[in-house]
C-alpha cells in the first residue's frame with residue numbers, strides 16, 4: 426500500500442475526501458488518490474526544481490540554507506514559476522538569493538531527486554555583482570573548483586558533472602553522515 430500523501434486529503438475541485446483507487450491507464454493498472462465524486466486524479470508528478478552552479482570571478486558559490494540542519498553548503502535552487510522559461514527562472518532565483526546578475530547560462534543536465542518527488546534542471550551560471558544573500562540563506566562560500574566537494578544526491582551529481590567537464594575529478598562526501606550517526610547512536 427502506498428503511504429498516505431499528506432499533501433492532499435480532499436478533492437481540490439469538489440472537496441470530497443480522496444481515496445486510493447486502481448484504474449486502468451495507458452501504462453496499465455495504476456493505484457492513485459482519486460476523487461470518488463468527480464474523478465479528479467492526484468497524479469503526483471514530480472515538481473521541476475531549478476539549480477545553479479554559480480561561478481563568480483572564477484570561484485564557485487555555495488550557500489547554506491536557513492531551513493537546513495547542520496552546516497551544509499549547496500547550490501542555489503528554486504522552484505520554477507508559471508510563465509517563465511527554466512533559463513529565466515534560474516536567472517531570477519540567482520538574483521533573488523544572491524543579488525548576482527547572471528551573464529551566461531549553460532545547461533549541465535537534468536537529474537531525478539525521487540525522495541522529494543522533484544526533477545532537477547541544473548545550470549552553470551556565470552554571474553557578476555556583489556553578493557547579498559536573501560534571508561533564506563545564512564552564509565556562503567566562494568571556492569576554487571578544485572576544492573569543491575560533492576554530495577551524493579540530485580544537485581551534487583550536477584556539480585560533479587560540471588567539475589568533471591572542467592577536468593577536476595569530483596570528490597564526494599556525505600553531508601548528513603554526522604547527523605545520522607548521532608541519531609542512530611541515540612536510537613540504539
Ligand SMILES: [Zn+2]
Nearest residue numbers: 436439460463
Ligand atoms: Zn472531486
